[in-house]
Amino acid sequence: MTYDPISRTFLDFFRERGHELVSDGSLIPPPGDPVLFTTSGMHPLTPYLEGRPHPLGRRLVNVQRCLRTTDLDEVGDCTHLTLFRMLGSWSLGDYDLPRSLRWGYELLRDGFGIDHDRMHVTVFGGDEQVGPDEPSLRTWNELGLPVELTGAENWWSNGPTGPCGPDTEIFVWTGDGPPLGTPGTDSRWMEVWNHVGMRHHRHPDGRLSPLRQPNVDTGMGLERLEMVLGGHRSVFEGAGLVPWVRGVSGGWGLRDGSLRLVADHLRASVVVIGDGVRPSNTGRGYVLRRLLRRALTTLWRDDASRTLSDLPTGAVRHTLDGFGQSGTVDEVRDVFSGEERRFRELLRRGRPVVSRRRSRGPLTDEDYRDLHDTHGLPRDLVDGLLAEVS
Known part of the structure; x- marks a missing residue:
């Protein structure tokens, strides 16, 4: 079962159960939203979760493109992605959490x-403000699934x-053989679905109402989910990533974590x-x-001659088509090439600057701030140049 069949x-x-389809929105939130990118399926629905009537009714479902940068340092492993699609369902003051769980x-x-x-x-086991989620606990016990009570x-x-x-x-469970341990003790337990009983509002002073x-x-x-089902x-190994894995591996010879990071980014x-x-x-541009x-x-770590001009065009076209975007491969290539030229020039100018600063001793926070504000060298780039100097 791949990508489109999973979505369908x-x-x-959910449509058979009275949910109306909300179309997939852009990664760009509406004007006035302080968040740079849509990070979850519920993000565009926030006003309706707070009580505004939704024009499509109280039961909704969709597949929403999302982008998160909070886990960038973990991208390169086998489960984290910067860009992903989220399958979502909502009850806006209609049915309760136990029904959703069933x-x-x-x-x-x-x-x-x-x-x-x-x-x-x-299941939420309670804290100093809210008691245990007894309805969910009862529901899972009735369905006969093993349950673990947790806190935050x-x-x-x-x-x-x-x-x-x-x-x-x-x-x-994604391992071979019968399940072992619990999600907290064995990483082969893969979290696939989160159901939230969104019934509180937290105020700046920490109060709940x-x-x-x-x-x-x-x-x-x-x-x-595609990983689990396959x-x-x-x-x-999923349908949306395989063209990138093949293109990055075949075009630049990357493997393992480096391959995954470049393909993802x-x-x-x-x-x-x-x-x-x-x-x-x-x-957003940054x-x-x-x-x-x-x-x-990552591409230049062991071969500075690698270039985004060798971009796997089939993967680009596959992604643009898969997300219903009207852009062209040439437009993407032009943006990539322009950014590559600017980055090469920044590195050329930055190496001697960082080398001179490093010769005075270990860099301080003030050094990092000055390198950023005066020379346009962000901290992660400076750290990369320091690694070269070392």
């Missing part, structure tokens, strides 16, 4: 064919203030460009610049 199975399941279990078991014995769940790990919020509530996470309406918000990473060891950059962003020194420069740094 998910969407059809539907989730039914879809995983019957719709996707995941064996009951390969599932494990976690099962409390969801979109930030220090705003909508929040207890969540329950569904894990699937009830939301105008209790909601249910669920999110499941499509690429991770019996893969990595999300990079270039794929994410293509979609960011397709949604209208161009490299710059601030905001995120794009950072992704491209991290990819280039």
Whole structure:
């Protein structure tokens, strides 16, 4: 089962249960939103989760492109991606969390064919403000799944203030043989789906008050689910990543973590460009610049002659088509090539500057600030140049 069949199975399941389809939005939030990129399926729905009536009703479903940079240092392993698609379903003051859990279990078991014995769940066990999530605990016990009670790990919020509530996470065993241990003790348990009982609002002083309406918000990473269903060891074996893995491996000879990082960052950059962003020194443009420069740094680590001119064009076209973007391969190539030229020039000018500064002794925070403010050299780039000097 690949990509599109997974999406169709998910969407059809919820549409049969009265959910209306919300179209996939851009990575760019609407004007006035302080967040640089859409980070989850619920992000565009925040006003409706806070009580505004949604024009499509109280039951919604979609597949939303998302981009997160909070885990950049982990990209390169087998499960983390900068760009991913999130399968999401919502109840805006309609049905409760236990119903969502029952539907989730039914879809995983019957719709996707995941064996009951390969599932494990976690539930919020309570803290000093809110008691244990008893309804979810009862539901999972009735369904016969093993349950682990936790604390902050099962409390969801979109930030220090705003909508929040207890969540329950569904894990699937990805190892060979019968399941062992629990999600907290064995990494072969893969978290695939999070169901949030969004019924509180956290204030700046830490107080909780009830939301105008209790909601249910669920999110499941499509690429991770595809990994589980395909019996893969990595999300990079999925339909959306394989063209990049082949292109990066065949074109530049990268392997393992370096291959995965470059494939991830270039794929994410293509979609960011397709949604209208161009490299710059601030905001969204700086995120794009950072992704491209991290990819280039990895490419040049053992061969400075590598160039984005050798970009795997088939992978670019596959990604643009897959995300329904109207951009062309030539447009992407022009952005990539321009950024590569600027980065090579910055490195050429930066090496002697960093070398002179390093000759005085270890760099201080003040040195890093000056190198950034005066010479345009960000800290991660300086660290890379220091590694060369060493």
